[in-house]
Amino acid sequence: MKGIVKQFPGVLAVDHVDFELYPKEIHALLGENGAGKTTLMNVLYGVYRADEGQILINGKEVKIRNAVDAQSNGIGMVHQHFSLIPVFTVKENLSIGLRTGGFRLNLNQIKSKIEEAERNYGIEIDLDKKVQQLSVGEQQRVEILKLLFRGASTLILDEPTSSLTPQEVANLFKSLRALQSEGKTIIIITHKLYEVLDIADRVTVLRKGKVVFKSMKEGLTSQVLTEAMIGRGVELSNYNREKVSSGNSLVVEGLSVRGDRNDEVVTGASLEVRAGEILGIAGVSGNGQKELVESIFGLRKSKGGRIKINGHDITNLGVKGRIKVGLGYIPEERKTRGAAVSLPLTLNSVMHDHWGQPYLTRGAFNYKAIRKFAGEIISGFKVAAKDENVPARDLSGGNLQKFIVGREMIRNSSFLMSVNPTSGLDVGATEYVRNELVAYRNKGGGVLLVSEDLDELLALSDRIVVMYRGKTSKPVEQKDFDRLKIGAMMLGEGFSH
Amino acid sequence: MNSLVSILLLLLPTVVLGMVPRAAPIFAAALGEDVDQSAGTLNLGVEGMMLLGTIIGFVIDFETGDFVLAFIVAGLASALLALFHGIATISLKADQVTSGTAIWFIGWGLSGFIYSSLFGKASSPPVVKTIPTLYIPHLTDIPYIGKFLFGQDPVVYALLITFLAVQYFLFHTKAGLNLRTVGEDPLVAEIMGVNPDLYRYLALIFGGFMAGVGGAYITLSLVGSFYFDMTAGMGFIAVALVYFGKWNPVRVLIGSLVFGAVYVLYLALETYFPATPYQFFSMFPYIATMILIILVGARAHAPAALALPYIKEG
Structure with a gap:
């Protein structure tokens, strides 16, 4: 050629x-x-x-x-x-x-x-x-x-x-x-x-x-x-983790969820995300991770089990209620679930908060406040966008992801769920997003990180839970992280059949 | 209650005999729509194409007395309407639902316009002789099944042959596989050397032709005269039956027969209960269709590219 x-x-x-x-x-x-x-x-x-x-x-x-x-x-x-x-x-x-x-x-x-x-x-x-x-x-x-x-x-x-x-x-x-x-x-x-x-x-x-x-x-x-x-030498960063602890936690107990084909794809899953930690979920895709996260966020009804944030039972709350309690979600499908791509960044920035003050006053959007918030995300998370009025679809994958991550972090969430946050991103954006997740953790937020990239999980997590056929393993502590051992668990080792 | 059951039992032979011709027009249209949708084109204009078929078929038969010619010209006229739908949606990438709705009203307007211009001044409504049913000595005389099997009109048999041909084409020929590929993913089709637009055009033209034939059947076989809006939503039922049929002609045929049966039942019940306004019974076939669709539910796999325009990048 x-x-x-x-x-x-x-x-x-x-x-x-x-x-x-x-x-x-x-x-x-x-x-x-x-x-x-x-x-x-x-x-x-x-x-x-x-x-x-x-x-x-x-x-x-x-x-x-x-x-x-x-x-x-x-x-x-x-x-x-x-x-x-x-x-x-x-x-x-x-x-x-x-x-x-x-x-x-x-x-x-x-x-x-x-x-x-x-x-x-x-x-x-x-x-x-x-x-x-x-x-x-x-x-x-x-x-x-x-x-x-x-x-x-x-x-x-x-x-x-x-x-x-x-x-x-x-x-x-x-x-x-x-x-x-x-x-x-x-x-x-x-x-x-x-x-x-x-x-x-x-x-x-x-x-x-x-x-x-x-x-x-x-x-x-x-x-x-x-x-x-x-075009330059990069050092893959060592993520600087500080000890933080507040005693708050997102707890899932014995959660069972049905999948799209109405079969039980999450069966009695239990885990705890503490404030100030990143809990990684490892697993071959299709072992119930997606349904688990959707159920915790309220997008999918649970069949049994409880979900609690800081002791409050949120099992019966709708999505809106869970957001208000302080749950954030960074879905894998940025363009279809993370943002409404034909809407401007302004409206995308308040997707989770548009129902009340300061963004809604007397039933109408307060664009001044919304623009300010969108601007904060754009400058705070280094989103390359012409201004806050461009439609989300104009952003590259990496910039859109930064924008969504920023939105979920700046709004007062205390727990964040993130699924394959760096899939399809270039090295620069990947590093950026990972650093932000660690920074969020260091500020006392709890992160539930689902990823198919085992190296990502090993680098970021404080503890790792493996999912296999809808069941969760006991958490593996950071000092016990071992690529091969977790790989074996992903293939079913240690799970009862 | 007992009397209703006995009425229904009494009506059974009527229903079985009558359901075939009542099912025929809707089956013709649905069969065409099935091919259409298998190639990924949603044609909501079926109703309009049927309406055009009712008047064109009627006019040609009225003028020439040749019902075969009447059916062919009615089919071609509706195929032409389908071609317009194709130009808008396939070549110019217009939204298929919107264009289909427009086609419906164009067919509706045209049918009324043609009738009024030609027969508007007639003192009594013009009529044509409905097409004769088959009579084969001995065979047609067999009790119970003779009339059902050997006493239909020739168009019904032609439809049956078309049905077998479509079934064979879709699932047992290379072109049929290519057509279904276009309906699933036109880009894949193109990469494999299949021209998606060509297949969609041909499918749409076939669908239009069949809708026209279905429309002409109503005037030429069922009624013998023309009145406004005489398809009464059958075009839309045809679209619904394709969903019920899960894009398989065999199931589309079954759905059409159910519709035909309920239709005959409604006509009969109407005479048994003269006190009840007939509009009440006229809802039955449509309610039956709705129940059928609910029974299929959301589990059916529609052609993945259905109603999506194929826009090439680069």
Whole structure:
């Protein structure tokens, strides 16, 4: 790819990028979120059209106007959000858009062909299952299989490890090496250094839409890559924790909650968040963490058990009542639950407080007070926003998260629940949010931190509770933190079956 | 109470025989809507398209006496209306609910306008001969089931064949899989080399055609003349039946037959209870539809991209 430029309204996403790919290599495209990696690859895959530049394959210029063009040039891409239909079976998903073999959909004929591809590449998948019944790792294999089935010789994988367990990552890397030895070329888009060092042969680093570094892997260190990626050396901070204690606490006793399918997904969960501590909840996603938090906040009815804040029973209060008692919530879904993205920051700032003084006077919004409050959040939490009147959707993910974190912290909450607070954020915003959570704790607030990122939990938590199949473990004290031990608990060790 | 039960028992043969033609127009429209929605396009204009079908079918049959031609032209006229809905919602990305509602009123206005311009000065309302039912010696004469199986009108049999074809198309052909993919996720379809807009247009045109046929059936087979607003909300019931049917033509057929049965029952009860204003009974089919929808509940999986315009980035 030569001199590729892609402009979006207001952003130059890819700025004169040259990118070379050699046959049979595993090439890592490294960069922070928003560096333009995915955009560049979407240009190669025909999802976007470049404003400038050309794509050459074996020295010949090719026009790639859409994904079909890319596929006919042997290029296939697995996006972070899979291009699969969840309600269709694997077979059906692999058959979409097939042009060969007549009018009739002969799934059995296709099946034998797919099984042949499975054997060749050592990928195993139950073809008759619906995609929604598969784990993320399995869905990823379906995606890869789909591309191979369509004759892809170059595979682009966008953040392929982002929602895989360590075991699944190992499996994926094994398959990728097998594919490489079969003669396939692979591009991995990533922001994780260890992946580059682990599997890549060559690396290209993007920063703010420009190529800043290219090298073979030999002799590279994570230090060099970090500096290339961020543009400065960063020290991952040691979070400075002070001893605080006030005796207040958020207590959950024997809580049971039904999930979306009406089955009991939280079964007798108990935990205590003390004022002045961060209690981490570890667990593979889908073990009831989401429902637990939603139930504590009042978004989901509990079937049994009690929830208390500072001794007050809040089990039967609505969401509004719980907010008034001092509960705050930073949901994982920033754009759909954390903020009403089409509303301005002013109104978003008072989402939890708009029903009374000073923001509501005689039944009408007091915009002066609201603007002041929104302004406080913006300046206090370093939110990059033009002013407090822009709609929330204009903020980048990191800035929106800072804004939401700020809102929940400045309003007088005493306990805060936060779910995957740094997912999808760049290094800078991640550090910022983590530091703010610790600062909140140091001021005497209690934080219930649910995260799929075990390293984040180990770095921030005072104690960690593991959730497995809706049950909670006894808390693990900080002095006993052990990556492997908590990892084992996440897989069910120590839980009665 | 006893007398009501005995009336219902007495009415059973009437209901069973009568439900098929009463179900036919709504089933035609619902079958089209099923295909439509499977491709992700919500067509709320069915009511308007049916209304256009009632008048166009009537006019063509009145002028030519050829009911086959009448059905085809009625279907094409409504397909044209569907094409407008398509241009607005598929190409120009307009909101499907709003556009569909507009289409309803356009069809409503057109049907009245056409009738008034052509027959407005007629002293007595014009009529056409309703289409004849099939009679196969011996077979049709079989007691109980003969008339039910072999005594319907030809359009009913044509609908049955269309139904089988649609069922086969949706679930046993590549194009059917592609169409359902467009309804689930047009972006995925496009990445897999399927043109989402093309599929949505074709589905919409088919849906419009079927709505027109359904409308024409009311004038040409059930009534034999035209009056204003004669679909009485059946287009909307058709949309509801697609939800009841969970986007599966077999269940849509069952839902349509239930509607047809309750409809016949209402017509019959009306004569048994002349003291009760007939409007009371005329609510029955619609209440029945509501109960059906409640029974399905929120658990049905709708095509994930239903009613969402497909807007490409970059």
